Amino acid sequence: MSRPSPEDLLQLALATADEAAALVRRHAAGTIEVAATKSSDIDVVTAADRASEELIRARILAARPDDAFLGEEGDDIEGSSGVRWIVDPIDGTVNFLYGIPEYAVSIAAELDGEVVAGVVADVAKQEVYAGCRGGVPTRDGVPLAVRGPAPLAHRLVATGFSYSSDMRAIQAAAVARLLPEVRDIRRSGSCAIDLCRVASGTLDGYVEEGVNLWDHAAAGLIARLAGARLELATGAGGRTAVVCGPDHGFEELLSAVRTAGLVRE
Numbered sequence: 075m076s077r078p079s080p081e082d083l084l085q086l087a088l089a090t091a092d093e094a095a096a097l098v099r100r101h102a103a104g105t106i107e108v109a110a111t112k113s114s115d116i117d118v119v120t121a122a123d124r125a126s127e128e129l130i131r132a133r134i135l136a137a138r139p140d141d142a143f144l145g146e147e148g149d150d151i152e153g154s155s156g157v158r159w160i161v162d163p164i165d166g167t168v169n170f171l172y173g174i175p176e177y178a179v180s181i182a183a184e185l186d187g188e189v190v191a192g193v194v195a196d197v198a199k200q201e202v203y204a205g206c207r208g209g210v211p212t213r214d215g216v217p218l219a220v221r222g223p224a225p226l227a228h229r230l231v232a233t234g235f236s237y238s239s240d241m242r243a244i245q246a247a248a249v250a251r252l253l254p255e256v257r258d259i260r261r262s263g264s265c266a267i268d269l270c271r272v273a274s275g276t277l278d279g280y281v282e283e284g285v286n287l288w289d290h291a292a293a294g295l296i297a298r299l300a301g302a303r304l305e306l307a308t309g310a311g312g313r314t315a316v317v318c319g320p321d322h323g324f325e326e327l328l329s330a331v332r333t334a335g336l337v338r339e
Contacts, residue, residue, distance in 0.1 A: 078138075078157065080206035083183035084191040087159075087292075088204060090133045094126045094179045095195040098164060101125065102197070106171055120171060123147050126163030126179060134159050146288045158184040162288040164197075166264030175199065180266040182291035192292030194266045203270040203296050211273055211299040220301040220320035221275035226330055229278035229323070232260040232268040233336070236284045241311040245283065245336070248310055252334035265316070269293035272318050273300035279319035279327045281336050283309025290316050307337040 101122035108120060127147045135143065135151070142153030145161040159181065164170050166177030175198030183191040191206040203218070205211035211218045233249060235242050253259055260277065262268050265285045271277040273296045294304045294316070303324040309315035315337045319327040331337050 078185070080183075080185070080190040080208060083157065083185070084193070084204060084206040084209075086134065086137055087181040087183060087191055087193040088202070090130050091179050091181050091193040091195040091202065093133065094130050094163065094181075095197045095200070097129055098122050098126055098170070098177075098179060098197045102170065102173070106173075108171065119147060120164070120167060122170065123164045123167055127161060130159075130161050130163060130179075130181060144288065146286070156186050160184060160189070160288050160291040162266065165194075165266040165289055166262070169263045170197075174263065176262045176264050176267060178264055178266045178270075180288065180292045182288075182295065184291075189291050189295045192295040194270050194293050194296065196267060196270075203273065203293070205296040205299040207295075209299070211296045213270070213274055218273045218296070218300040219275060220272060220297075220322075221278055223320075223322050224278060226255060226323075226326050228257050229319075229327070230257050230260060231279040231281065231319075231327070232262060232271070232277050233280070234261055234263065234265065234268075234282040234285070236311065236313075238311075241284070241313075244310045248331075248335040252330060252336060255330050255334070265289040266293040269297045269302075269304075269316075269318055272302050272320070273297040278323075279317075281315060281317045281327075281331045283311055283315040283336070284313045285316050294318065309337055310335050 140155040142158035143151040162180040170177040179195040194203040303321040304318040
């Protein structure tokens with residue numbers, strides 16, 4: 075196959091995410107049940123997660139059969155084209171299970187190891203965030219930009235917690251130390267949506283330990299294109315942590331989360 079442009083990959087991701095989001099909405103209108111658990115008995119998978127990933131994989135590989143595929147719920151597929159798709163079929167599965175309208179379909183495309191296109195479809199709100207290398211990030215076609223400079227005490231920061239009770243205790247203590255230093259803390263339950271909110275200026279920062287590549291690949295690109303900086307660090311529990319915020323105030327945010335103990339020095 076010919077070498078695709080980031081825009082080509084973005085268009086395939088957009089069409090696929092739209093179809094997957096519609097499928098997830100149909101599942102949300104019915105009875106939602108836990109199909110399996112993963113890292114703990116509260117880290118759940120639903121039938122909709124599996125159906126969404128199967129649809130995404132089928133659509134992408136039908137269009138580009140030589141591409142690699144990394145999904146949260148299925149087996150990895152090796153490719154030969156230099157393109158790899160990184161997919162979270164429902165980011166925010168616990169919210170989905172409980173009927174809380176904070177969950178998304180996330181699709182990213184890597185080209186030669188670099189994420190060059192990403193789409194995050196906020197399923198319940200029917201909003202679509204998108205971006206590709208060299209382009210302008212958007213929400214429903216409207217350009218995005220991070221919030222302007224603000225002192226740390228005036229910044230709204232989102233976070234999340236592990237499925238491990240031991241790690242939660244560590245994270246909760248660290249968040250308690252961060253809370254007096256910022257405007258407030260939010261916890262939506264979806265890494266992808268939180269990163270897109272940094273991109274749109276709705277949040278001033280995001281930090282979470284234990285997220286995976288499929289959680290942040292697409293939304294991280296969108297945030298960076300909108301003027302944010304995203305770094306991977308080692309969290310308090312020893313797992314990978316994501317720290318993201320507007321580039322103009324990132325060092326102060328990073329220092330604050332280190333001092334609080336959410337990430338290690």
